[in-house]
Amino acid sequence: QDLSKNIPPERKPWLFLINPFSGPGKAHTIFKQDIVPILYEASIPYKALVTTHAGHASELVKTTNLSEWYGIVIVSGDGLIFETINGIMQRDDWASSLKTPIGCLPGGSGNALCCSINYAAGEPVDVNMVLHSAFVLVKHRVIPMDLVAVHLPHRTCFSFLSITWGIMADIDYETEKYRNLGETRFTVGAVVGILGQFEFICLFFIILYTQTDEFEVEEETYLGRKADFSPVPTPLLPPLAEPLPDSWVSVDGDFVLVMAAYQTHLGSDMLAAPDARLQDGLINLMMIRKGVSKANLFRLFLSFSQGNHVSSPHVEMVKVLAFRLEPHSTSGNIMVDGERFEPAPIQAQILPGLARVMAI
Ligand code: ADP
C-alpha cells in the first residue's frame, strides 16, 4: 500500500479580517480570547489582519493573491462580509476568485449570515454565538451560497442577505448610531420605530417579479472559467430603464414594508425566511401593505424571532428569481445587506450558488 497518498495536502493559511469598530467594538478581543485558542487546538495556520478603515477589506481582496489563502474569515458584522464579496466582484477574475471560501464569526451588531449558517448547522443563534460559530467554522465544509445581483441606477452590487425598504430599512438605518448596543439595537429600534418616535413612511411601489418556473439554473454560466473576465450575467433582467416581459407579475399599492431575503436570519431575533437555504436559488419576497395597525405591526415584529410572521394575514410572501421595484417616492432608505442606498428604482436577480462559504 502506498501510504504517501494518505498524507493530507499542505494546508494554506486562513486569512482573518477583523473590524475593531464593529458592533460593541469587541471583535478584536473576541478573536484573541475566544478564537485563537480554538485555532491553536485545531492546528489551523492563519494570519490575522485588523482593518484600519472602512473600505480596507475591499481594497485588500481586490488586489491580494487569493490563491495564497485557504479562505477568508470575517470577524465583524454583515457589513464587512458585504465589503469583501463586493471587493472580490470587482476583480477581473471574479468567477475563480469567488471560489475562495468565505467564513464568518459574529463580531458586529448585525451578524445575520453567522446566524443563518449556525441555524443551517443546527447550532444555536441566540446564546454563545461566538463559540458555536467558531465550532461550525472549524469543522466546516465548503458549500455554495446564492448571491443576488442588485441593479441600482448607477451601480451594480452583490448581496448575500437581504434588500429592505420601508419600516425595516428605516429601523436598520436609523439605529446605526446605537451600534454599541450590539444586536439589541434592532430590537430597540423596532420598538422605537413602531411607537412612532420617528416617522415611518408608506411608499407606493410597483413590484414586479418572475414566477419561479421560468428560469433553469445553469451553474456553468456562473461557475465555469469562461465567466472570468466578463461581467456577471443576469439573463432575467433587461436594463433598468426598459420594460419587463409580459410574463412578469405586477403588484402595486402602498406598502409599509417590502423585504427580499435569501437567508433564514436577518438578525439573531429575526427568522425572516424560515425555509430559506444557503443555496436554494430563490429570493423570498415579503410585503406588508399600508393599513396594518401599529399594534399588529408590533406583534408582527415580535413574531419575527420565531418566524411566525409568515402565517400572518398581513404578510404576503412569494418565492421569486428576480424582481424590480419602482418606488414612487424619493424619501426613506433602501438597505442592501444593511448598507444604505438612495431610494430609486432597483432590480435584482438570484445568482445560484455563486459564492463559497465555510458552513455546515
Ligand atoms: P456592524 O454589524 O457593527 O455594523 P459591520 O461589519 O457591518 O459591523 O461593519 C460596519 C462598517 O465598518 C463596515 O461598513 C466597514 O466598512 C467599516 N469598517 C471596517 N473596518 C473599519 C475600521 N477600522 N474603522 C472604521 N470602520 C471600519
Ligand code: MG
Ligand atoms: Mg453593519
